[in-house]
Amino acid sequence: MFATPIRLARGQPSFLRRSLDEFRRQAGIAIRMEGLHQPQKPFPLMKFDAPESPERCKIMSDQTNFGGYSRAALTYVPGAAHIDGEGGQGRIGGGESAGEEPAHALFKGSISTELPPNRSEIQRSGFAAWRTRDRGWSAFGKLLWDIDPYSYLALRVKSDGRKYFVNIQTESIVPTDLHQHLLPCYTPGQWETVTIPFSAFVRTSYGVVVEPQKEMLQQKVKSVGIGLTDRVPGRFELRIADVYATNRAPEKGVVGREDSGFDLDMDDEEEKQGTGMMDEVEPPRKKGEPERILI
Incomplete structure (x- = not known):
């Protein structure tokens, strides 16, 4: 089997390369006997360390989804090389000690909250997001991330202070399910590594908190990404260097579900309005209309 030009153009490795990488990963786990102890090294999910890195991500916005007016782009910015384990185990660094920015994506x-014309079914607009593309298949089956041995998700970012959400999608029975948490930035305008416990993510569907709040299926993670849902008109800018799983505890206070950006005690009427990303693109279901299932 050969990779198509389209897949190669998007920065995705070929089927053979994916199979070899997966074999190397599984063999390394067996040789190091990682199942017998807690991993100390970070587990990269997305590293924007090469010009083709943004091609492994999908961009979403009003404009691309239903003809709205919000715009978004993800571009590569060259910088210092990424170094696994810099500043201690369980962390990815690079660039901080030299006083320069790391290679990253912008x-x-x-x-814009303006509604598109001639689309009466669209009730709300004003969102932008990106997520990693599906990793495809290998000789070992569908490629998913197994981050079950890790306790935290870490992101090395430089924020403008707006309200961004971190989104994790797993191989769930319900394809619209997302696990979301507010991106907790403490020093807007400066590079920082923020850490979120996987246990603090909130399960949502179309941006609405759903019950029961089951634990995230960390053995089968499909994608990670970031969305902007504050619906405040104007420009935004977020720089991302790395997204990785780690067992290194955060240096600042540990965030929990109460810091997720969702009001978990809101009443039924408030819950119907939604608070996250996906409710911006899915109109309320009319009486008698069958439920929509995304594939």
Whole structure:
């Protein structure tokens, strides 16, 4: 089997390369007997360390989803090399000690809450997001991330202070399920590594908190990404260097579900309005209309 030009153009490795990488990963786990102890090294999910890195991500916004006016782009910015384990185990660094920026991706654009014309079914607009593309298949089956041995998700970012959400999608029975948490940035305008416990993520569907709040299926993670849902018109800019799983505890206070950006005690009427990303693109279901299932 050969990779198609389209897949190669998007920065995805070939089927043979994916199979070899997966074999190397599984063999390394067996040789190091990682199942017998807690991993100390970080587990990269997305590293923006090469010009083709943004091609492994999918961009979403009003404009791309239903003809709205919010725009978004993800572009590569060259910089210092990424170094696994810099500043201690369980962390990815690079660039801080030299006083230069690390190689990263710039997520930028503008938010507009103006509704598209001739689309009466669209009730709300004003979102932008990116997520990693599906990793495809290998000789070992569908490629998913197994981050079950890790306790935290870490992101090395430089924020503009707006309200971004971190989104994790797993191989769930319900394809619209997302696990979301507010991106807790403490020093806007400066590079920082923020850490979120996987246990603090909130299960949502179309941006609405759903019950029961089951634990995330960390053995089968499909994608990770970031969305902007504050619906405040104007420009935005977020720089991302790395997204990785780790067992290194956060240096600042540990965030929990109460810091997720969702009001878990809201009443039924408030819950119907939604608070996350996906409710911006899915109109309320009319009486008698069958439930929509995304594939």
